[in-house]
Structure formats: C-alpha cells, structure tokens
Amino acid sequence: MVLKQSQPDLSSEPKKRRKVGFANIDAGVEANECINIFLVERAEEVGSESSFRVDPIDLNQFFGDDGRIYGYKDLKVNVWFSGISFRAYADITYQSTSDGGKGITELIPALQKIFGESLLEKKDDFLQSFSTDFHYIRNIISNGEVLYPDTSKGSNGVSNHQMDGEAAPIEIVLMRLNSLPVGELYSRLVPLALLLVDGSSPIDITDPKWEIFLEVEKKTTQQGDTNVRLLGFAVVYCFYRYPDNSRLRISQILVLPNCQGQGHGRRLLEVINSVAISENVYDLTVEEPSDYLQHVRTCIDIPRLLAFEPVKPAVSSVASQLKEGKLSKRTSSIKSDPSATLVNTLREKLKITKKQFLQCWEVLIYLDIDQNDRNCMENYRILMSERMKADILGKDERKSGKQVIEIPNDYDHDMTFVMFSPPKSKDQVDENENQMEKNQDNQDEQLSKLVDERMEQIKQIAEKVALHS
Numbered sequence: 001m002v003l004k005q006s007q008p009d010l011s012s013e014p015k016k017r018r019k020v021g022f023a024n025i026d027a028g029v030e031a032n033e034c035i036n037i038f039l040v041e042r043a044e045e046v047g048s049e050s051s052f053r054v055d056p057i058d059l060n061q062f063f064g065d066d067g068r069i070y071g072y073k074d075l076k077v078n079v080w081f082s083g084i085s086f087r088a089y090a091d092i093t094y095q096s097t098s099d100g101g102k103g104i105t106e107l108i109p110a111l112q113k114i115f116g117e118s119l120l121e122k123k124d125d126f127l128q129s130f131s132t133d134f135h136y137i138r139n140i141i142s143n144g145e146v147l148y149p150d151t152s153k154g155s156n157g158v159s160n161h162q163m164d165g166e167a168a169p170i171e172i173v174l175m176r177l178n179s180l181p182v183g184e185l186y187s188r189l190v191p192l193a194l195l196l197v198d199g200s201s202p203i204d205i206t207d208p209k210w211e212i213f214l215e216v217e218k219k220t221t222q223q224g225d226t227n228v229r230l231l232g233f234a235v236v237y238c239f240y241r242y243p244d245n246s247r248l249r250i251s252q253i254l255v256l257p258n259c260q261g262q263g264h265g266r267r268l269l270e271v272i273n274s275v276a277i278s279e280n281v282y283d284l285t286v287e288e289p290s291d292y293l294q295h296v297r298t299c300i301d302i303p304r305l306l307a308f309e310p311v312k313p314a315v316s317s318v319a320s321q322l323k324e325g326k327l328s329k330r331t332s333s334i335k336s337d338p339s340a341t342l343v344n345t346l347r348e349k350l351k352i353t354k355k356q357f358l359q360c361w362e363v364l365i366y367l368d369i370d371q372n373d374r375n376c377m378e379n380y381r382i383l384m385s386e387r388m389k390a391d392i393l394g395k396d397e398r399k400s401g402k403q404v405i406e407i408p409n410d411y412d413h414d415m416t417f418v419m420f421s422p423p424k425s426k427d428q429v430d431e432n433e434n435q436m437e438k439n440q441d442n443q444d445e446q447l448s449k450l451v452d453e454r455m456e457q458i459k460q461i462a463e464k465v466a467l468h469s
C-alpha cells in the first residue's frame with residue numbers, strides 16, 4: 001500500500017500538545033467518510049474511481065471506540081479488492097499529518113483488521129496478482145464435489161432451469177474448509193464477510209465440520225481455455241445431534257456485491273436445501289439471517305411448501321375462518337398455528353425448522369385469502385396482531401402475569417421490549433398496574449407499527465412468489 005506522505009517524527013509531540021491546549025483539538029474524520037472500497041476484476045480498473053464501489057455495513061467499527069481517524073488533513077483511503085486473487089491494496093493520500101490532541105491514527109493496522117494478510121504492501125505485487133492468480137479459483141475447485149448442475153436433472157430437488165439461456169454455465173462446488181488451499185481461500189474471503197455481513201467473525205477453519213459451497217461462473221474462451229469466476233459462497237457447519245443424526249447450519253452466505261440480485265443467492269440456498277434433504281439431516285438452520293436473506297429464504301420456501309400435499313388444506317382451514325364474520329367481535333382468538341404433526345413432517349421431509357415454517361405460514365395464509373376483501377384483510381391484520389403479541393409476550397402471558405415494557409436504547413427505539421414477571425405483593429401489584437396502564441397506549445402503538453412492518457414484508461414476499469409462479 002502507499003502512504004503518500006511520510007509520517008512526521010512524533011518525539012516532540014507532547015510539548016506541542018501542551019501549547020495548543022484545547023483550542024485546536026482534532027475532531028477527526030469518520031472512517032465511513034474517508035475510506036472507499038472498490039471491487040475490481042482487471043488490473044486496468046485499479047485507480048479508477050468509476051470501478052465497482054462496495055457499500056460496507058460500517059467501517060467505523062474497525063477504528064477505535066468512536067470510529068474516527070485522527071491526525072490527517074484531507075485524508076482519502078481507496079482500497080482495491082480483487083475479485084480474481086482476493087488480495088487488496090490500499091492507496092492512502094493526505095495533505096499533512098499533525099497531532100491535534102488525539103494522536104495520529106495508525107491506518108495500516110486498522111485496515112489489517114479487515115483485510116488481514118490479503119492486504120498487500122506493494123502496488124506492483126497487487127497488480128501482478130491479477131495474472132499470477134488468474135486461475136486461483138479454477139485450481140481450487142478442481143478437487144471439489146460438483147453439486148450443481150445436477151447431472152441427474154432435478155432429482156435432488158434443485159431445478160437446473162437457471163442455466164437455460166445463460167451466457168456462462170454456473171457451478172456449485174462443495175469443499176471441506178480444513179484442507180489447506182480451501183482454508184486459505186476462505187481467509188482471503190473473510191474481508192468480504194466482515195464488510196458485508198453484520199456481526200460476522202471468522203470461523204475456525206481447522207474444524208473438519210465446516211464446509212464451503214462455492215458458486216462459480218465458467219467461461220470458455222475462443223482459445224478453449226476455461227476461466228472461472230467466483231460469484232458467491234456459503235459456509236455451513238454440520239452439528240452432531242444425539243443419538244445418530246446431524247443438523248446443518250448456514251453460518252455465512254455471501255454473493256459478491258457486483259453479482260447480487262441475479263438469483264445466485266437463491267441458487268446457493270436451493271442447493272444447500274437439497275443437500276440437507278439428500279443427507280437426511282435433522283434440519284437446516286440459518287445463523288442470524290439478515291432481513292434480506294430471510295426474505296430470499298422465505299421466497300424459496302413458500303413454493304416448496306405449496307407443492308407439499310398436506311400444507312394446502314391446513315392453510316385453507318385457518319384462512320376460511322378469516323373469510324367469515326368479524327374477528328374483532330370474537331371473545332376468543334382463533335387457533336391459527338399449524339398442527340405439531342405438520343410441523344414435524346415438514347422438518348422431516350423438507351428440513352424446514354418450526355420457526356421458519358411459522359414465518360412462511362403467515363405468508364401462506366395471506367396467499368390463500370382474497371386480498372381485495374376488506375373484511376377478510378381486517379381479520380388477517382387482527383390475527384397477525386394477536387400472533388405477534390403472543391410471540392413477544394409468550395403464549396401464557398396472562399397466567400404468568402408477564403408484561404412487556406418499552407426500554408429506550410441507542411439503536412432502534414421502536415423495537416426494544418423487555419419482558420418481566422411482576423412481583424406479588426398488593427402494593428407492588430397496584431404500582432405495577434399503574435405502570436402497565438401508562439405503558440398500554442404506547443405498547444399498542446408499538447405493536448401496531450410492528451404489525452404494519454410485518455404486513456409489508458408479507459405483501460412483498462407474496463408479490464415475489466406470484467411473479468415467479
């Protein structure tokens with residue numbers, strides 16, 4: 001990487017600081033404001049700010065407690081990340097440095113927290129990596145197990161229709177992470193996970209239970225050479241389940257930012273679903289899915305559920321109750337959950353967990369009702385509200401006297417609830433009831449907002465599913 005100005009000798013800095021006092025305290029600059037990350041696939045793109053710009057979740061988290069960089073005038077950091085070698089190079093420019101009371105932030109160690117050993121020091125080495133590592137991905141996947149396309153044409157439940165009409169064939173290859181070259185590849189991919197997956201951390205690649213699904217695009221050149229480009233990957237852990245089974249958990253899934261929204265994430269998920277079924281694991285879970293991943297996952301699961309014989313009549317029996325009468329006038333709520341038998345069957349056959357099935361269940365009911373029927377939609381909203389309230393409070397809320405109170409926080413005020421069981425003495429109960437009344441209006445408002453958000457999510461999924469069916 002290049003530091004366009006050499007750093008000053010800091011040995012005389014403490015004296016200077018005393019002289020300027022508080023008047024010139026350096027306000028610093030947010031890392032998010034002065035660092036740009038570009039994903040490039042050719043050496044010629046390096047240096048051009050019109051290259052593909054990555055939109056990281058939050059760069060500030062890698063720069064101290066306040067996310068700010070101190071001691072630079074007109075600092076600009078452009079990081080070039082290669083989609084071929086998965087190496088990085090940082091171009092750092094600034095007018096001058098001076099310690100304005102907060103020191104001078106060391107940039108390289110902070111960038112190394114993100115890019116690790118992938119961050120190359122010399123620009124020439126980085127530029128060369130485009131040619132030296134041109135077949136990096138091709139060489140690595142040559143030992144992998146090809147899961148897609150399925151040569152037996154759909155027998156594992158994954159359709160191969162995506163290949164039709166595509167300029168280049170797509171492959172999904174499964175590999176163990178504890179083999180040396182694959183582990184090294186994963187280490188080079190970690191920066192993408194750190195930048196794009198909220199709260200992610202690198203995994204222990206020596207554990208033999210980690211596997212990686214690599215999705216690639218293969219292009220044959222006019223000279224007959226095959227070029228392989230990585231589109232995305234998913235890291236999956238296989239847990240032991242007593243006594244003789246296992247569970248699969250998707251820990252990280254990522255499609256390269258310049259390839260997102262083109263169906264690659266969906267394809268990866270479909271292949272992992274099919275592996276879970278063919279290996280007959282107990283179930284397939286996803287570790288803290290992001291909202292968008294959850295959206296894509298539900299869009300995939302809805303058609304799978306609709307095609308599964310026992311689901312339709314079970315959904316219709318709940319939906320039919322929404323079609324008649326007014327739910328607001330009922331004294332008791334309707335039984336809207338699917339039966340335990342159905343939940344269990346779906347887990348056994350499709351490997352869908354109960355939690356995920358319940359998410360899909362609400363969409364399935366929505367799809368079964370007439371969305372132009374106002375009465376029906378009002379009933380559906382009441383049902384959703386009851387379900388969400390029960391979810392937050394727990395099903396035996398009244399029996400246990402559990403309550404939800406709103407707690408302010410620095411992040412998302414709307415979404416913070418704390419559940420507590422009130423104390424038993426009379427005074428305490430009275431005080432508690434006062435508190436409850438005070439909170440009641442606010443709670444109803446909060447719940448109504450949550451229901452609105454959920455209804456919007458459901459609507460979007462329903463529209464997508466209708467579009468793809």
Ligand SMILES: CC(=O)SCCNC(=O)CCNC(=O)[C@H](O)C(C)(C)COP(=O)(O)OP(=O)(O)OC[C@H]1O[C@@H](n2cnc3c(N)ncnc32)[C@H](O)[C@@H]1OP(=O)(O)O
Pocket residue numbers: 196197198250251252253254255256259260261262263264265266267286287288289290292293295296299300303464465468
């Ligand atoms: C456990 C974790 O790792 S959580 C973190 C997840 N990863 C990240 O957030 C990293 C950054 N994001 C990504 O890498 C990607 O965006 C992913 C992995 C989340 C999704 O992959 P993508 O390739 O972008 O998604 P893909 O193109 O396959 O699907 C996109 C669209 O197809 C729709 N779709 C997919 N399958 C279906 C289907 N069967 N029926 C209807 N719609 C469908 C989706 O709803 C979505 O539509 P929309 O965006 O227009 O609403």
